[in-house]
Amino acid sequence: QVQLVESGGNLVQAGGSLRLSCAASGTIRIINAMAWYRQAPGKQRELVARISNGGTTTYADSVKGRFTISRDNAKNTVYLQMDSLKPEDTAVYYCNAIVDFNSRWGQGTQVTVSS
Numbered sequence: 001q002v003q004l005v006e007s008g009g010n011l012v013q014a015g016g017s018l019r020l021s022c023a024a025s026g027t028i029r030i031i032n033a034m035a036w037y038r039q040a041p042g043k044q045r046e047l048v049a050r051i052s053n054g055g056t057t058t059y060a061d062s063v064k065g066r067f068t069i070s071r072d073n074a075k076n077t078v079y080l081q082m083d084s085l086k087p088e089d090t091a092v093y094y095c096n097a098i099v100d101f102n103s104r105w106g107q108g109t110q111v112t113v114s115s
Contacts, residue, residue, distance in 0.1 A: 014113055014114065018082045
């Protein structure tokens with residue numbers, strides 16, 4: 001059974017920073033792309049950032065220049081460094097990973113940015 005466990009969500013003031021982590025555990029042969037999504041109240045879940053197993057990254061336009069995704073393949077972990085946070089970044093952040101060609105999701109971690 002593969003599990004993704006996120007951590008790092010918190011309440012922070014606008015302009016502040018947070019670092020999210022997501023660790024995959026269980027019987028794993030290969031992890032391809034890893035990504036962070038977010039869902040704000042009343043809105044659809046949206047892609048925030050994605051990183052391939054080779055390190056190629058993509059970002060939503062709304063977070064470019066403020067967020068950085070990275071991964072540690074030895075630890076099966078993906079990170080999201082979030083700087084210059086804005087109130088509109090408030091959402092539940094979900095980790096996603098393609099593990100052995102299956103899409104897996106974490107349970108989500110709440111990020112709240114106060115103005």
